[in-house]
Amino acid sequence: MNSENASHQYSKEPLTETPETRETPEEKTSLGRDEIESVILVALWAALMAAGAWISIPAGPVPITLQTFFVMLAGYSLGPARGFLAAFLYVLAGIVGFPVFAGGVAGVALILGPTAGYALSFPFSAAIAGLARGKTVPRPAGVYVLYGVLATSLTLAMGTVGLILNLKLGLAMALVANVPFLPGDVLKLLAATLLARSMAKRTLGRAVKKAAA
Numbered sequence: 097m098n099s100e101n102a103s104h105q106y107s108k109e110p111l112t113e114t115p116e117t118r119e120t121p122e123e124k125t126s127l128g129r130d131e132i133e134s135v136i137l138v139a140l141w142a143a144l145m146a147a148g149a150w151i152s153i154p155a156g157p158v159p160i161t162l163q164t165f166f167v168m169l170a171g172y173s174l175g176p177a178r179g180f181l182a183a184f185l186y187v188l189a190g191i192v193g194f195p196v197f198a199g200g201v202a203g204v205a206l207i208l209g210p211t212a213g214y215a216l217s218f219p220f221s222a223a224i225a226g227l228a229r230g231k232t233v234p235r236p237a238g239v240y241v242l243y244g245v246l247a248t249s250l251t252l253a254m255g256t257v258g259l260i261l262n263l264k265l266g267l268a269m270a271l272v273a274n275v276p277f278l279p280g281d282v283l284k285l286l287a288a289t290l291l292a293r294s295m296a297k298r299t300l301g302r303a304v305k306k307a308a309a
Contacts, residue, residue, distance in 0.1 A: 171225025213258020
């Protein structure tokens with residue numbers, strides 16, 4: 097009986113924070129700062145995708161642009177989750193009517209146009225590219241190239257489906273429509289890999305200096 101009373105009395109005692117579990121003001125400030133920085137980075141990369149759309153070369157029904165370069169680089173830099181969010185924000189802006197795609201295409205014209213499949217692939221392609229991002233150290237260039245190829249392949253595949261559905265092209269013609277993109281896709285993949293690894297090394301260097309300070 098006494099043990100039951102003691103157990104009942106013990107269960108009513110308030111839980112107290114220990115020095116190990118208590119968050120310091122500095123830690124709370126750091127967490128808030130990290131969240132704000134993430135939001136800013138996501139918005140910044142979405143804006144870069146929009147800027148890349150306006151650097152275009154006519155190539156049939158779908159122009160060659162720098163959108164895919166920034167989609168891939170966003171994934172490499174932000175990782176899969178934030179890379180997806182950045183590209184999703186960009187595509188969403190176009191769907192609701194902001195002229196952020198090549199030629200000012202937006203809204204219903206984007207969804208029903210020849211670029212629909214490519215555009216809708218961007219969040220998923222950014223997420224795939226983001227799998228190449230190392231958490232602590234820059235990963236080998238081959239890892240970036242591998243995930244970049246997978247991300248590019250997804251964009252081309254979904255773009256092909258969009259051409260078939262919206263332009264009523266046959267599979268062969270839709271595949272041929274992607275051929276002009278291939279040389280540029282290779283160059284963009286290599287450039288994104290070099291830039292991403294350089295940025296990762298700089299980020300790591302700053303982190304090491306901050307930890308040593």
